Amino acid sequence: MKLTSVMKPHEVERDWILIDADGKTFGRILTEVATFLRGKHKPSFTPNVDCGDYVVIINAEKAKFTGNKLDAKEYFTHSGYFGSTKSRKLSDMMENSTEKLYKLSVRGMLPKTTLGKAMLKKLKVYVGSEHPHTAQINKGA
Numbered sequence: 001m002k003l004t005s006v007m008k009p010h011e012v013e014r015d016w017i018l019i020d021a022d023g024k025t026f027g028r029i030l031t032e033v034a035t036f037l038r039g040k041h042k043p044s045f046t047p048n049v050d051c052g053d054y055v056v057i058i059n060a061e062k063a064k065f066t067g068n069k070l071d072a073k074e075y076f077t078h079s080g081y082f083g084s085t086k087s088r089k090l091s092d093m094m095e096n097s098t099e100k101l102y103k104l105s106v107r108g109m110l111p112k113t114t115l116g117k118a119m120l121k122k123l124k125v126y127v128g129s130e131h132p133h134t135a136q137i138n139k140g141a
Helices: 026-038 090-096 098-107 114-120 134-140
Strands: 016-020 054-058 074-077 086-089 123-125
Touching (some): 026 114, 074 090, 098 114
Parallel strands (some): 054 123
Antiparallel strands (some): 074 086
């Protein structure tokens, strides 16, 4: 009987995955991205090793939202001082800081450890359809 193999950090092979957000639902994109960043789509997944791939999201501003989330959903920040709570609507974040919105949303789906921070660094978000990672993505295809 063969035992399950455990991945070691130096044995991990990373790919570059391109996701076009044009016309796709925002939350569905994020669950897919979190799966790729974590490495759960690979048969050699090991929970305590960062075995995920690099993910590039293009056309980030063209994602769809269901319901009235653009007007109703708010993101809160607090610095720790009294009266420092600030809120921003989803529509404002989508217009002004789309990359930050994607990273904030994916961060909630990853582990809350240093391993999760390392996984989040492999996420690249671009508003337009052009990105500087064409060499890496074409090499894998």
